[in-house]
Amino acid sequence: MQEESFKRTEISELGEFKLIKLLTSEFAKLQNSTIKGIGDDAAVIDAANACTLISTDLLIEGIHFDLTYTPLKHLGYKSIIVNLSDIYAMNAIPTQVTVSIAVSNRFSVEAIEEIYEGIRTACDFYKVDLVGGDTTSSPKGLVISVTAIGRQIKEKIVYRSGANSGDQIFVTGEIGAAYLGLQLLEREKLIFLENPKIPIDLEDQKFCVGKFLKPEAARTAIFQFAQSDIIPTSMIDLSDGLSSDLLHICEQSNQGALIFEENVPINTEAQLLAIKFNLDPITAALNGGEDYELLFTANDTDSEKLRFLPGFYHIGEIVDPNLGVKLRSNSGKLHPITAQGWNHF
Amino acid sequence: MQEESFKRTEISELGEFKLIKLLTSEFAKLQNSTIKGIGDDAAVIDAANACTLISTDLLIEGIHFDLTYTPLKHLGYKSIIVNLSDIYAMNAIPTQVTVSIAVSNRFSVEAIEEIYEGIRTACDFYKVDLVGGDTTSSPKGLVISVTAIGRQIKEKIVYRSGANSGDQIFVTGEIGAAYLGLQLLEREKLIFLENPKIPIDLEDQKFCVGKFLKPEAARTAIFQFAQSDIIPTSMIDLSDGLSSDLLHICEQSNQGALIFEENVPINTEAQLLAIKFNLDPITAALNGGEDYELLFTANDTDSEKLRFLPGFYHIGEIVDPNLGVKLRSNSGKLHPITAQGWNHF
Numbered sequence: 001m002q003e004e005s006f007k008r009t010e011i012s013e014l015g016e017f018k019l020i021k022l023l024t025s026e027f028a029k030l031q032n033s034t035i036k037g038i039g040d041d042a043a044v045i046d047a048a049n050a051c052t053l054i055s056t057d058l059l060i061e062g063i064h065f066d067l068t069y070t071p072l073k074h075l076g077y078k079s080i081i082v083n084l085s086d087i088y089a090m091n092a093i094p095t096q097v098t099v100s101i102a103v104s105n106r107f108s109v110e111a112i113e114e115i116y117e118g119i120r121t122a123c124d125f126y127k128v129d130l131v132g133g134d135t136t137s138s139p140k141g142l143v144i145s146v147t148a149i150g151r152q153i154k155e156k157i158v159y160r161s162g163a164n165s166g167d168q169i170f171v172t173g174e175i176g177a178a179y180l181g182l183q184l185l186e187r188e189k190l191i192f193l194e195n196p197k198i199p200i201d202l203e204d205q206k207f208c209v210g211k212f213l214k215p216e217a218a219r220t221a222i223f224q225f226a227q228s229d230i231i232p233t234s235m236i237d238l239s240d241g242l243s244s245d246l247l248h249i250c251e252q253s254n255q256g257a258l259i260f261e262e263n264v265p266i267n268t269e270a271q272l273l274a275i276k277f278n279l280d281p282i283t284a285a286l287n288g289g290e291d292y293e294l295l296f297t298a299n300d301t302d303s304e305k306l307r308f309l310p311g312f313y314h315i316g317e318i319v320d321p322n323l324g325v326k327l328r329s330n331s332g333k334l335h336p337i338t339a340q341g342w343n344h345f
Numbered sequence: 346m347q348e349e350s351f352k353r354t355e356i357s358e359l360g361e362f363k364l365i366k367l368l369t370s371e372f373a374k375l376q377n378s379t380i381k382g383i384g385d386d387a388a389v390i391d392a393a394n395a396c397t398l399i400s401t402d403l404l405i406e407g408i409h410f411d412l413t414y415t416p417l418k419h420l421g422y423k424s425i426i427v428n429l430s431d432i433y434a435m436n437a438i439p440t441q442v443t444v445s446i447a448v449s450n451r452f453s454v455e456a457i458e459e460i461y462e463g464i465r466t467a468c469d470f471y472k473v474d475l476v477g478g479d480t481t482s483s484p485k486g487l488v489i490s491v492t493a494i495g496r497q498i499k500e501k502i503v504y505r506s507g508a509n510s511g512d513q514i515f516v517t518g519e520i521g522a523a524y525l526g527l528q529l530l531e532r533e534k535l536i537f538l539e540n541p542k543i544p545i546d547l548e549d550q551k552f553c554v555g556k557f558l559k560p561e562a563a564r565t566a567i568f569q570f571a572q573s574d575i576i577p578t579s580m581i582d583l584s585d586g587l588s589s590d591l592l593h594i595c596e597q598s599n600q601g602a603l604i605f606e607e608n609v610p611i612n613t614e615a616q617l618l619a620i621k622f623n624l625d626p627i628t629a630a631l632n633g634g635e636d637y638e639l640l641f642t643a644n645d646t647d648s649e650k651l652r653f654l655p656g657f658y659h660i661g662e663i664v665d666p667n668l669g670v671k672l673r674s675n676s677g678k679l680h681p682i683t684a685q686g687w688n689h690f
Contacts, residue, residue: 009454011482019454019480023461031440033496034474043476045441045494047392056477056492058445062484095376096390100403100490109354109364116368123372129379130372131388132401135364137356139407145445145490147401149390151378 040160040252041089041237042150051157053150055086061141068192069185072111074213075144076118082239083148084126085217085292089237090159091225092152096131097123100145102138115144126219156231158296163234163253167297169316170306172221175242176281177270179288181205181212183277207269215292220311228305235296241289244339247325249297256323259316259337261330286327286337385505385597386434386582387495396502398495400431406486413537414530417456419558420489421463427584428493429471430562430637434582435504436570437497441476442468445490447483460489471564501576503641508579508598512642514661515651517563520587521626522615524633526550526557528622552614560637565656573650580641586634589684592670594642601668604661604682606675631672631682 011019035051036044042055059065059079067075080097087094099119103112112135123130128148188200202209218237225231234253236245242264250257266274266281274281297318298306306312325337356364380396381389387400404410404424412420425442432439444464448457457480468475473493533545547554563582570576579598581590587609595602611619611626619626642663643651651657670682 007453007455011448011450011452011454011457014454019457022454023457023480024475028469029474030468030472031474033440034476036476043441043443045397045476047397047496048394050393052390052392052397052494054441054443054477054492054494056443056445056479056490058447058479058481058488058490060447060481060483060488063447063482095378096388096399098388098399098401098492100401102403102405102408102488103356105356107356108352109356109359109367110352112356112364112368120372123375127375129374129376130369131379131381131390132399134401134403135368136403136405137408138405140485143403143405143447143488145401145403147399147443147492149397149399 035154036159041086042092042148044090044157046154049153050151051154053087053090053092053152053157054147055083056145056147057083059144061143066189067142068189070213072114073118073121076115077122077214079144079146080119080122080126081215081217081292083146084128085237085239087148087150088217088219088222089235089294090150090152090157091222091232091235092150092157093222094126094128094148094150096129096149098132098147099130100134102136102143104138104140104142107142126217158232158235159252160234160236160249161252163249163255163297163318164299165255165318165320167233167299167318168303168314169257169259169295169297169318170312170314171238171265171293171295172218172311173291173293173313174265174267174270175238175291175293176274176285176288177208177211177267178215178290179284180270180273180277181208181210182290184209184273185212205269205273207267208273212290215290217292218294221294224309224311228309230298230302230305232296232298232302235294238291238293238295239289241287242295243286243337244289245295246337247339249295250325253318254321256319256321257316257325258319258323259327261327263313263315265313282327380499381504386431387437387493389435389502391499394498395496396499398432398435398437398497398502399492400428401490401492402428402431404489406488411534412487413534415558417459418463418466421460422467422559424489424491425464425467425471426560426562426637428491429473430582430584432493432495433562433564433567434580434639435495435497435502436567436577436580437495437502438567439471439473439493439495441474441494443477443492444475445479447481447488449483449485449487452487471562503577503580504597505579505581505594506597508594508600508642508663509644510600510663510665512578512644512663513648513659514602514604514640514642514663516583516610516638516640516658516660517566517656518636518638518658519610519612519615520583520636520638521619521630521633522553522556522612523560523635524629525615525618525622526553526555527635529554529618530557550614550618552612553618557635560635562637563639566639569654569656573654575643575647575650577641577643577647580639583636583638583640584634586632587640588631588682589634590640591682592684594640595670598663599666601664601666602661602670603664603668604672606672608658608660610658627672
């Protein structure tokens with residue numbers, strides 16, 4: 001009975017970011033307590049002396065995860081991690097989560113309990129409370145929606161928009177491994193579907209597979225910032241890939257960037273695996289997503305402190321916007337960095 | 346490759362409430378700022394002088410809504426209303442929402458824009474800011490996940506657990522109409538599917554159909570409470586149905602209740618429609634859900650004030666738990682009230 005609108009634009013024509021912009025551009029700010037709405041890793045809400053931060057994610061079976069190779073417990077764990085990561089990416093501390101789950105009758109109570117065991121393990125480890133949610137049925141497949149809530153004083157919250165020319169660019173860990181872990185799992189899935197008798201061979205790639213199936217959020221970095229009085233000028237978590245996420249920082253800060261290939265930290269196991277897949281390791285690091293490390297920029301004073309702290313990798317610097325966003329390869333050539341992050345559409 | 350757990354319990358064996366209890370019972374409270382977690386309309390988080398309230402809902406196509414007769418704009422509007430209603434049900438004021446949407450390629454950009462037009466209309470009307478969300482694809486159908494954030498000082502937050510014996514029970518509007526509106530839409534859908542040539546006949550039942558497709562949240566009541574210094578002793582929003590929601594209050598407050606059939610407000614149009622469907626109107630009012638009126642209890646002083654305020658219906662009183670939860674029919678007989686609310690499993 002419902003009529004289709006006259007004009008039909010396919011969502012794939014726009015892509016996620018343009019779609020969000022289109023849909024949310026006409027929403028005016030109505031509440032004084034709204035410090036920051038859409039457009040960063042989390043929303044910021046003024047709560048007197050501290051601010052409340054809110055981040056939310058929707059995970060859909062067949063789009064964001066594949067139960068052929070994802071253990072349910074790991075799925076529960078990861079669904080929490082990806083949201084906590086958004087709160088850390090604002091230099092804030094996550095304190096609560098809500099979890100809503102929709103399941104078809106393909107799933108038993110025991111299966112859902114396994115998901116929640118992973119959720120509980122993550123909540124315990126990251127010291128966040130599960131404070132609400134919704135459990136309902138779905139005609140097909142599994143849907144998980146998580147909202148994370150965090151706190152930080154206004155002065156210490158770090159947005160994507162604060163990078164300045166001359167700032168140094170850092171990441172909190174090795175990148176590219178999660179993407180390669182996923183490639184391996186996908187390859188083994190195809191082999192299994194074609195011939196279930198061939199034994200699964202994950203080639204003992206524990207680092208890459210583990211990084212994809214059970215990532216951790218970079219909270220150690222946030223604790224180190226607090227201890228060393230460091231406040232990054234801008235920050236984002238690496239969920240879509242270094243290219244795509246760096247471009248977010250550059251666009252929102254109105255700056256350019258230069259990344260030094262030789263400085264980008266790529267785990268040895270990931271490098272070897274990339275070569276097996278006929279991929280340049282730096283391509284996997286730039287375009288692979290789901291590492292959940294933090295990408296941030298720091299001013300001179302803080303960059304100096306960061307040199308002496310473990311776990312931080314200096315990968316480049318913020319430059320004049322006219323210079324664009326570029327990679328300086330090991331051979332010294334400059335290559336423009338374009339968004340090739342994960343696009344689920 | 347994933348192995349099924351050994352024991353398999355069907356979700357339908359447990360039902361939603363037992364499932365939530367099972368899944369969340371082992372989560373310990375880790376954060377001091379968590380005042381109230383799972384088990385009420387919203388979570389309460391201490392934010393210094395005011396508290397932050399969080400409520401979330403997951404709406405799945407084919408389970409919670411049917412696009413055969415639900416205009417997309419109304420769907421967007423309603424998805425916000427049902428979450429704001431949970432915040433009002435805590436005697437708090439909603440201030441922000443996040444909205445995540447997953448859509449299959451069956452939906453065009455224009456279709457999603459229509460949903461967001463409804464969302465924006467609701468945000469404008471209720472003065473809440475859209476501060477975040479996620480837009481992604483789904484292999485099939487439409488999923489909407491909304492999280493609402495609200496504020497209230499600790500002393501004024503109303504839980505489901507505060508009803509005392511002798512308190513009077515009120516609702517903020519006529520009930521049962523949404524359920525009857527849904528019955529009418531479902532009947533017309535079946536007729537349409539059998540023979541698309543028969544014209545759709547909604548019998549000009551604007552009140553019932555409107556109450557289902559475009560409900561409003563009971564914010565006027567919350568403003569009246571503030572103006573008249575009324576703080577209900579317990580409160581819940583009528584989403585599952587009067588029976589089911591009253592039982593939540595009685596269970597969590599450890600009290601019984603007596604509802605007077607003659608006092609339950611049922612709109613004339615809804616009464617006539619109930620009879621057409623061979624339903625006792627009081628049955629529709631007790632078991633029908635989605636009215637989004639507030640059900641609350643008040644002490645003697647506040648009950649006296651409520652007599653002189655428009656829009657409040659006195660429908661019964663809280664009694665000793667040994668007396669159970671009962672309906673006193675127009676003929677004076679007592680009938681036990683049992684949970685027959687909406688169970689999506």
